[in-house]
Amino acid sequence: MIRAFLFDIGNVLLKFDFSIALRKLAQQGEVHDPVEVMARIDQIKLGYEDGQVDRAAFLRGAFDVLRYRGTEEEFVAAWEDIFTANEPMVALVEKLHGRFPLFLLSNTSDIHREYVFRRYPFFHRFTAGTYSYEAKASKPGREIYEIAQRQLGIEPASTFFIDDLLPNIETARSLGFNAHHYHYDRHEALLQQLAGLDVRDI
Ligand SMILES: [Mg+2]
Numbered sequence: 001m002i003r004a005f006l007f008d009i010g011n012v013l014l015k016f017d018f019s020i021a022l023r024k025l026a027q028q029g030e031v032h033d034p035v036e037v038m039a040r041i042d043q044i045k046l047g048y049e050d051g052q053v054d055r056a057a058f059l060r061g062a063f064d065v066l067r068y069r070g071t072e073e074e075f076v077a078a079w080e081d082i083f084t085a086n087e088p089m090v091a092l093v094e095k096l097h098g099r100f101p102l103f104l105l106s107n108t109s110d111i112h113r114e115y116v117f118r119r120y121p122f123f124h125r126f127t128a129g130t131y132s133y134e135a136k137a138s139k140p141g142r143e144i145y146e147i148a149q150r151q152l153g154i155e156p157a158s159t160f161f162i163d164d165l166l167p168n169i170e171t172a173r174s175l176g177f178n179a180h181h182y183h184y185d186r187h188e189a190l191l192q193q194l195a196g197l198d199v200r201d202i
Contacts, residue, residue, distance in 0.1 A: 002178065002197050004154050005096055007126075008139075008163035009106040012182050013093070014083040014116065024078035030067035040065040049109050051136035058109070080115040088187040090122050095202045097125040103152045104129030105145070105161070107138045128152055140167035145175050160197070162190065 010016050022034035031037050041062055048058035059072060068075060096102060104126050106113075113131055117123045130148035132138035137147060148154065156176035163169055164182050172179040178197065180190050191202060 001158060002100070002160045002194075002199055003158040004101045004103060004152075004160070006103045006105050006148065006152075006154065006159050006161040006177070007093075008161075008165075008168065008182075009104060009108060009116065011086075011164040011184065012162055013086060013089050013122075014120065015086050015184060016082045016084075018082050021078050021080075021082050024081075025066060025068065025075070028068060028070035028074060028078070030069065031065075037066060045109075049107055049132050050138050051133040055110055076111055079111055080119075083116065083119070085120060085122075086184050088184070090120075092190075092202055093122050093125050096199075101127045103127060103148070103154065104131070105139070105148050105163075106130075107132040109133050139163070140165070140171045142171055142175065145171060145177075160194070160199075 007013055018038075019034060022037045025041075026032050026034045026037050029037070031040060044053070044058060044061040044065065047053045048055070053061065059075065062068065062075065093102065102125055106129065108131050110133055113133075128151070130144060130151050132144060135144050135147045137143040139145075149156065156172075157178075159177055161169070161172045161177045161179040162182050163172070163179070166181055169179045169181045180193050182190055194200075194202060
């Protein structure tokens with residue numbers, strides 16, 4: 001029996017396109033090829049999202065490798081503005097809210113977490129979340145799922161996890177979670193799986 005839901009954010013609740021940020025950063029710095037921007041910033045980004053460096057150190061590192069000439073506000077504005085709401089999932093959250101506790105499990109940074117809560121009011125439907133930058137661990141490693149279980153007070157056997165990346169689903173299933181490998185082009189498949197678990201009227 002399902003008693004709680006655990007949602008990934010990127011390409012589940014929100015679609016995202018990181019290339020939008022890369023193009024803006026390429027325009028505002030001395031590295032003009034977005035592919036080169038990504039190559040230079042990727043390791044710094046991963047360390048930031050894993051909580052190994054804080055926001056200030058991330059920004060210093062990113063400005064440095066990109067020889068970025070914009071302001072911190074311009075950088076953060078470019079970094080944030082990569083999301084669009086996945087409307088069928090927003091509707092599902094609204095229907096599940098009040099019937100089940102809803103939680104988040106995301107590989108993300110404080111910049112993106114603060115932004116999505118500010119920009120998309122439906123995030124306030126969630127009771128709590130576990131985030132890689134705070135947990136200092138990330139999916140698909142087991143540790144962040146174990147932290148989420150303790151932090152959120154959820155039991156895998158009664159929790160339904162939704163994520164778009166197969167390795168994240170595989171870890172969840174190995175720990176006993178009910179899980180759905182989501183793609184926004186196949187939203188109906190999620191509803192069918194939930195109906196099979198007696199979660200109806202959604
Ligand atoms: Mg995702």
